[in-house]
Amino acid sequence: MAAAVLAAAFLFAALPLPSQSLALPPDSSGPTARGAFHIHTNRSDGSGSPDAVAAAAARAGLNFIIVTDHGDGTRKPDAPQYRAGVLVIDAVELSTEAGHYIAIGLAQAPYPLRGEARDVIADVRRLGGFGVVAHPDSSKPSLRWRDWDADFDAMEWLNADTEWRDERRGLLARAFVHYPFRPSETLASLLDRPDATLARWDALTERRPVVALAGADAHARAGWMDDDANGYRGWFLKIPSYEASFRTFAMRVTLDRPLGTDATSDARLVIDALRRGAVYTTVDAIASPATLEFSADSRTLTARTNATSGGSIVLRKDGRIMAQQPLPALTIQAPGEGTYRVEVYLDAAQGNPPIPWIVSNPIYRRSDGWGSPSPVVLQPPTVTRGMQGGPWHTEKDDGSTAQVRQDNYPTGSVELTFHLAAGYRAGQYTALGIGVGKALADRRHLAFAARASRPMRISVQARQPQSGDRWQRSIYLDSGSRDVIVSFDEMTPVGSGPPFDPALADTLLFVVDTTNTAPGTEGSFTIENLRVER
Ligand SMILES: [Zn+2]
Ligand SMILES: [Zn+2]
Secondary structure (H helix, E strand, C coil): CHHHHHHHHHHHHCCCCCCEECCCCCCCCCCEEEEEEEECCCCCCCCCCHHHHHHHHHHCCCCEEEEEEECCCCCCCCCCEEECCEEEEEEEEEEECCEEEEEECCCCCCCCCCCCHHHHHHHHHHCCCEEEECCCCCCCHHHCCCCCCCCCCEEEEEEHHHHHHHCCHHHHHHHHHHCCCCHHHHHHHCCCCCHHHHHHHHHHHCCCCCEEEEEEEECCCCCCCCCCCCCCCCCCCCCCCHHHHHHHCEEEEECCCCCCCCHHHHHHHHHHHHHHCCEEEECCCCEECCCEEEEECCCEEEEEECCCCCEEEEEEECCEEEEEEECCEEEEECCCCEEEEEEEEECCCCCCCCCCCEECCCEEECCCCCCCCCCCCCCCCCCEEECCCCCEEEEECCCCEEEEEECCCCCCCEEEEEECCCCCCCCCEEEEEEECCCCCCCCCEEEEEEEECCCEEEEEEEECCCCCCEEEEEEEECCCCEEEEEEHHHCEECCCCCCCCHHHCCEEEEEEECCCCCCCCEEEEEEEEEEEEC
């Protein structure tokens, strides 16, 4: 009996502190909205229906949620709608070869969005979406982001699934005991400042603008299971609950007008704020509500929170700590050129290193033109060798069909008409092929004009005869004819393999396969004026 009392006393003594209640500043400027991002429902591997998730968000006091079920972008996204008074924005978590990429505000994709990250990022942008790298530093290698040169719009600086995977078993066991008493505070006690991820973000924002968001990665399902679109288990505990996740941390967007007009225009407002980086993360289980005003002009830079004591504001310039001042405000004079952001710390924060209570997005004080990609200047080729004459051939799997047609030999356009076999994705492919002998040796790139019967992404491949190894660069085509250049420097191995050596390849292939084409699809594409250049 005495032992049980002692154990209980110990348990409660170790409970995380309750979230501190704060007052909002009377002169808080401009409308804001609180929301959560990166949420799975029972349409993929989450446990709750969209209605149940929205109801949990309403109980947690959120104004919007961004649902991100796994997919390939071909499902028509639900129109934004208010459920239980919460704006529900339907987004999608895509799987690329470099990791998971969440697309918000994406139009329905005309073909599956898969393959190399650079191509998925380009497709998301073409389809009007805003893309976020998910759980970039997951402790599970297959979930980690692997292409930091890619031109993504945003990344998660915090991901709850990553944080909880990281923790030692003992802490997790203690959290399991504490969770029923103080759910969100317990979850917050498992958050550590993700130093490596923040350092990556700082390195990126010295070169170009990159937005950082906090991903709830909420599934309401225990077990830290594999985060992929299949293999859900038949049983689960609904822990941590959506409501507890939403009460742990959230994001606050700064808006031009309050929400409440209609769901479609409200969703546009929220997504525009995210794109602009007019958003900060708040760990509400430490103290709430949490507000930050952060602004700069040529004379001063100011950050102010509604917490008046018991912590500090840290200003980082180009990733390095530049100033640190006690709450509630930080001001510096004459901020020079640079990328500025703040982290706010409360003494009550746990974690090793402690998790910031608020993390802003950067203010970029930069000269005009900074951050935009330098235009690619192509020198006119000094050597051009036409290859349009072929001879052309087709390659395909057993169930698919492919026909090649060339109207005027040797210079006329060549067309491949294909029908990929229906059914599950099982390696269906069709290809238009051409033997090139040693013609690629000592050349820099392929050039041609191309168009297709419908929007599609095909893979331009070079194949080595002895090993069968292939290298590829995928290209986007639609009904408008476009000039395409495929630089040999940009070709990557199909599967794994050494870098591309043009001297070793003897066949070029224009491939339609299930990476970016759904089984059962019919269509055609046309290649004109194929040449190899230096
Ligand atoms: Zn994921
Ligand atoms: Zn996810």
